[in-house]
Amino acid sequence: MAMKKRFIFLPIILIVAAIFIFIVMSMARMPPPQETTERVPVLVEYHLAEPAEVQFTVPGQGNVIARHATQITAEVTGRIAWVSPKFVAGGFFAEGEPLLRIDAFDYETAHEEAKANLARAQASLAEERARGQVAEAEWRSIEAGEIPDLGLRRPQIASELANLQSAQARLAKAERDLERTEIKAPFAGVLQARNVNLGQYISVNTNVGTLFGTDVAEVRIPLSDFDLALVNVPTGRDSDFVGPDVRLQANIGGRSQEWVGTLVRTEGVVDPDRRVTFAVVQVQDPYNRIEQQHPEPLTFGRFVRAEVKGIKVADLIELPRYAVNSNQQVWVITDENILEQRTVEVYRRNQNSAYISAGLNRGDKVMLTQLENPLNGMKVRTPDDLENTDADSAADEG
Template sequence: MAAKIIKVLIPVGVIAVAVVLAGGLMSMRKPPEKKDEQRPAVLITAQPVQAEDLVYRIRSQGTVKPKLETNLSSEVNGRIVEVADNFIEGGFFNKGDLLVRVEQADYQTNVKAAEASLANAQSALEEEKARGRVAEEEWRSFTDGKAPELGLRRPQLAGALANVRSAEAELERAQRDLKRTEIRAPFAGMVKSRSVNLGQFISRGNQIGTIYGTDIAEVRLPITDNDSAFVQLPDFTDDDIKPEVVLTAVVGGEVMQWPAKLVRTEGVLDERSRVIYAVAQIVDPYQRDGNSDKAPLRFGRFVQAEVLGDATSQVVVVPRHLLLAQQQILVVDKDNQLQFRTVQLERTDDRFAYVRSGFADGDRLATSAIANPLAGTLVRVASEQTEQVADKSGADDKSALTSQVQE
């Protein structure tokens, strides 16, 4: 019986001792050291906020077209006997150059006939003048007093004078028709198209071709209501307002620019696009005067335009993609924390926002793409980190150099 009790008590005793030892060891164990978790600040890029004075440049675009475009038509009937070599598509000509000549024989004959009719009428007029003088002398030799008009042949003299004037008009008409057989250029330009050829019979009113004037080219530039507030658009009441324009296009893989001037507006808003069209003019677009070594600005070329607008001062130019909703911009303040600044805008375009006010001292524009930014978030600016590393590296190099010198 006693042996059985001993067998039971031994395991129980062992367990009790083990529990006591475990409790003692646990009471002697030190609790783990608590450390605050520190998250590293977000590394971003930023740029300083700098106010500047600038002149607004209004961006637009358009197609180059000639100021003068004329359809040439014949004013006489006849067969074409001469066509100028440069009267061909793309050919250039000067003002007064002969383009087409119509057969002149019939019109020269009409001139001669008109000259003969005029000579006969002038002869009849001189004869009537002589008869009138004779009639006046005869009247005075027989009686005193005022002679009647019919007696002095005044009606016949008036009729003869009318015949002379009619003959002169016929001669002028015949000479004009003869001159019109030569179709000459009304201005310097180039040929767009030609619709007649040598030996072809043409009638009065037939179109012979279309020509462009090359002295001045024009570009219609759409200007929005927002942009029109920052440029002085010319009108017909003030000829001095002609803003400068720079036209840009890629010609043969090279970016070319041409100067122009804004000379007028079309005066009404386009009903569909709600823009007003301003017209810029380019002098001598084909460089025919030889005063420039630039490539010619050909008609039909699509160009980008920058119109020189109004001047402004102390505005901050911000890339447009940095402008958030409700006119807010994400910045890094002087404590390196993200903040949302509500700014006052002066103007925006497709590339930039021009800020008049709203920034605080020490603000920098946050240019990095930050997912779900929160105000007050601590950040590190990449440029400042680079400068700190460079300064530390420079200091280490200086210390090492000093140690070497001492050794």
């Protein structure tokens, strides 16, 4: 029985002894040497600050309109007897070219009647003057003293003179009415709308159509106060001053077309709703009616984008827009490759760039890489470090 108990406890004793020996050996074993790894600084890109003179352009947009646009109205009453074949929307007319004619029969009759009345008045005046001369001669022959006005027929002569002037005025009106039966283009232009047709009876002040002048096109461009500070705007005090050039652009049929205009004036008031001042750009001969000076006609009503040639400003540093945060701060890499946050003065921003006027020096390295959590004093690497490392390795191998 005792032998059986020893056989039962023997495996347990062996297991406990093995565990004890393993623990002792583990404690006696020397720990492996710890290797320290140096953290490699992050690699970043930078932009070298170089002050330079910058030619600014001011963007804008607007619709093309005619400098002269008028609603043509009838000045006499009558039936339309003739219309020009070009009297349709889109028809071009030269200055003074007839658009339509009103039946002139009644006005020709009135003109002839006015001429007859004038001749009658002239004859009556001549007759009264002759009678006055006869009366004066008879009065002097009898030596009856001072001749009264009535004896010389002066009141009758004055009445006939008034009748003559009235007849002349009626003839002038008849001639003017007869001339107005032919409605002409007041200036060279394109007909935008036609409101009457052949045979239609029209009265005075009937709107027969709308004409847009084709000599000059205009584009109203909204400019902020800061935009105006970058543009040499004509003030009107110097008649010889020529405004800046403006490049206009639009897409026509999937192709980009450009025109060149001139900023000629501002409208002189600030729009109360948009808080901007509208500048006016003019383009000469937009429809190429005088000569072929545009690659494509600049049609009225077209929406265009504009770039106004602005002033030149010296000693500005151009940076990518994303390199400057909303607090007007940039990250500068020192000579020791340490990050340093610096506040700068932004002269102007556009869609792609920010122009710095103060806060940076020539040769400063402005970090372009957008790190998630950059910190002052943070160590970084630049592509220059990689080039230097490669050069050192090549020298060692040599």
